[in-house]
Amino acid sequence: MALKTWKELPIGCVVSEPGSASEYHTGSWRSQKPIWDNAKCIKCGICYVYCPEGCVQQTEDGFFQADLDYCKGCGICAHECWPRAIKMVEEE
Amino acid sequence: MGKRIGMEVAIAVAEALGLCDIDMAAVYPITPQSHIAEHLSDLVANGEIDAEFVTVESEHSAMSAVIGASGAGARAFTATSSQGLMLMHELLPIASAMRLPICMAIANRAVSGPLNILNDHTDIMPQRDSGWISLFVENGQEAIDMSIMAFKIAEHKDVMLPVNVNIDGFQLTHMVEPFEMPSKEEVYRFLPPFVPHATLHPAKPVTMGAFAMSDYFTEIMKAKDEALKNSKKVIADVLDEWGKMFGRNYKLVETYKSEDAEVIMLTMGSMGETAQMAIDDLRAKGVKAGLVKLRLWRPFPFVEIRAAVQHAKKLIVTDRAITFGGLGGPVFVEVKSALYSEKQRPLIYGYIYGLGGRDVPVGDFIGMFEKVLADTEHKAVDTYEFWGVRE
Numbered sequence: 001m002a003l004k005t006w007k008e009l010p011i012g013c014v015v016s017e018p019g020s021a022s023e024y025h026t027g028s029w030r031s032q033k034p035i036w037d038n039a040k041c042i043k044c045g046i047c048y049v050y051c052p053e054g055c056v057q058q059t060e061d062g063f064f065q066a067d068l069d070y071c072k073g074c075g076i077c078a079h080e081c082w083p084r085a086i087k088m089v090e091e092e
Numbered sequence: 093m094g095k096r097i098g099m100e101v102a103i104a105v106a107e108a109l110g111l112c113d114i115d116m117a118a119v120y121p122i123t124p125q126s127h128i129a130e131h132l133s134d135l136v137a138n139g140e141i142d143a144e145f146v147t148v149e150s151e152h153s154a155m156s157a158v159i160g161a162s163g164a165g166a167r168a169f170t171a172t173s174s175q176g177l178m179l180m181h182e183l184l185p186i187a188s189a190m191r192l193p194i195c196m197a198i199a200n201r202a203v204s205g206p207l208n209i210l211n212d213h214t215d216i217m218p219q220r221d222s223g224w225i226s227l228f229v230e231n232g233q234e235a236i237d238m239s240i241m242a243f244k245i246a247e248h249k250d251v252m253l254p255v256n257v258n259i260d261g262f263q264l265t266h267m268v269e270p271f272e273m274p275s276k277e278e279v280y281r282f283l284p285p286f287v288p289h290a291t292l293h294p295a296k297p298v299t300m301g302a303f304a305m306s307d308y309f310t311e312i313m314k315a316k317d318e319a320l321k322n323s324k325k326v327i328a329d330v331l332d333e334w335g336k337m338f339g340r341n342y343k344l345v346e347t348y349k350s351e352d353a354e355v356i357m358l359t360m361g362s363m364g365e366t367a368q369m370a371i372d373d374l375r376a377k378g379v380k381a382g383l384v385k386l387r388l389w390r391p392f393p394f395v396e397i398r399a400a401v402q403h404a405k406k407l408i409v410t411d412r413a414i415t416f417g418g419l420g421g422p423v424f425v426e427v428k429s430a431l432y433s434e435k436q437r438p439l440i441y442g443y444i445y446g447l448g449g450r451d452v453p454v455g456d457f458i459g460m461f462e463k464v465l466a467d468t469e470h471k472a473v474d475t476y477e478f479w480g481v482r483e
Contacts, residue, residue: 003308006310014300016298
């Protein structure tokens with residue numbers, strides 16, 4: 001998405017397209033990402049419940065993963081995961 | 093033409109607002125603004141105007157409420173003073189960034205501390221960089237006229253910015269003066285219905301005041317700065333249109349006997365009328381004195397100020413506020429900046445006066461001229477003085 005110049009901004013920066021915040025990939029703020037060890041995961045879903053961004057998703061086999069377009073790398077999922085199946089690793 | 097009446101200025105301002113087809117007002121009472129709030133709420137309660145009067149619990153809420161109402165497409169008004177304006181401060185740049193044409197009357201009063209309820213400009217000056225259009229009035233008639241014109245300026249499609257009209261507290265708000273009050277029909281002809289640039293309506297959902305990070309913040313600030321600067325032309329046009337329709341002509345920068353003056357004084361607000369009497373006295377004594385009155389504070393009329401003062405040998409800039417630790421008063425600083433790049437420019441003297449309601453009679457203005465005229469070694473240049481301070 002090309003960034004607009006100051007002249008191209010709508011007056012008052014009104015956002016006229018509903019739901020367009022999803023185009024803004026806040027995942028770019030992240031410095032660490034969560035990695036699941038499915039051998040330890042018991043599919044309890046606590047990571048899914050606690051994710052403040054709502055970006056932890058359950059896959060068809062019942063395990064979990066983060067949508068990295070929106071995961072800010074806060075680490076709450078890793079902190080809450082009591083079987084310690086989630087590790088935060090540095091982004092390259 | 094309108095009716096000639098005698099009335100307290102604050103009441104008359106509320107009466108004038110009653111002619112402007114406002115949709116809502118949210119005003120928290122504070123001395124010396126309260127009479128505007130009280131009379132406006134009377135007009136609404138008595139069914140004389142069809143508007144909502146929202147009784148809020150603070151000025152922060154008042155400004156928040158008018159922001160919401162304006163966003164929904166209402167012609168919204170508020171008024172305040174001093175501490176109330178300070179409490180609104182947080183929201184002022186938001187109103188201008190959202191480009192909401194809210195109008196606000198400010199009954200200028202000194203900011204605490206110490207607590208002081210009387211008039212100066214220390215309340216509006218900390219709001220200078222909020223991105224609002226700031227107008228100053230000199231007398232009651234101007235207060236009425238400018239309160240009506242404010243909506244036309246704010247709501248112009250090329251402006252869409254909030255406007256504050258500065259009316260010196262007590263010295264103007266509590267005076268009983270004769271006015272010419274325009275009729276409702278005249279104001280209706282002058283002021284077209286408000287057409288918002290966007291509205292909060294479920295039929296066409298929009299987001300106002302959204303989050304923006306470093307990738308957009310600079311562009312948004314630039315757009316706001318340009319919008320404010322470009323509003324100057326519209327302000328001048330609206331003043332002209334008012335003059336044609338009502339016969340009272342206003343300029344962004346007013347001059348009085350300044351064309352051939354060697355020493356010019358610059359005032360803003362109600363002090364202009366007293367200063368004008370000093371000019372007449374000085375002229376009668378053969379002193380080539382002149383006066384320049386600044387009506388528009390933001391956007392600052394750089395070109396007009398240069399044209400008005402450039403030819404003088406000496407310029408006295410008066411301020412009713414202090415930029416502590418800086419170069420005296422904010423008007424002084426601004427005027428100096430305006431003249432910095434000019435080859436021909438006067439020596440500039442700064443006087444801070446009339447703080448916390450201190451009386452400044454005609455003799456004090458004459459005293460400032462005499463002091464500046466006597467300064468042959470230009471000792472006072474590049475400095476400023478608290479006029480009349482006890483040493």
